[in-house]
Amino acid sequence: MVFFIEFLKTAGLWDAFVKDCPLTWESHNAPGKADVLGTILLSVLAGHRRYAHMTALRFDGGESAIAGDEQGL
Numbered sequence: 001m002v003f004f005i006e007f008l009k010t011a012g013l014w015d016a017f018v019k020d021c022p023l024t025w026e027s028h029n030a031p032g033k034a035d036v037l038g039t040i041l042l043s044v045l046a047g048h049r050r051y052a053h054m055t056a057l058r059f060d061g062g063e064s065a066i067a068g069d070e071q072g073l
Contacts, residue, residue, distance in 0.1 A: 001045050
């Protein structure tokens with residue numbers, strides 16, 4: 001997963017995907033678009049089939065690497 005994440009970031013595909021995604025929130029407490037998309041992407045890559053399984057990624061460092069916080073890796 002880490003290599004795929006690095007590929008997306010190096011090729012500029014991740015930033016383009018986040019920029020072109022039509023998601024919008026109006027709450028000031030809403031998570032960032034990159035956080036939501038990163039969680040979904042990692043969940044799919046990990047083979048999760050249900051929304052409830054996404055909580056397994058809660059403490060995974062890969063999501064923070066996608067979002068731009070290099071502390072996760």
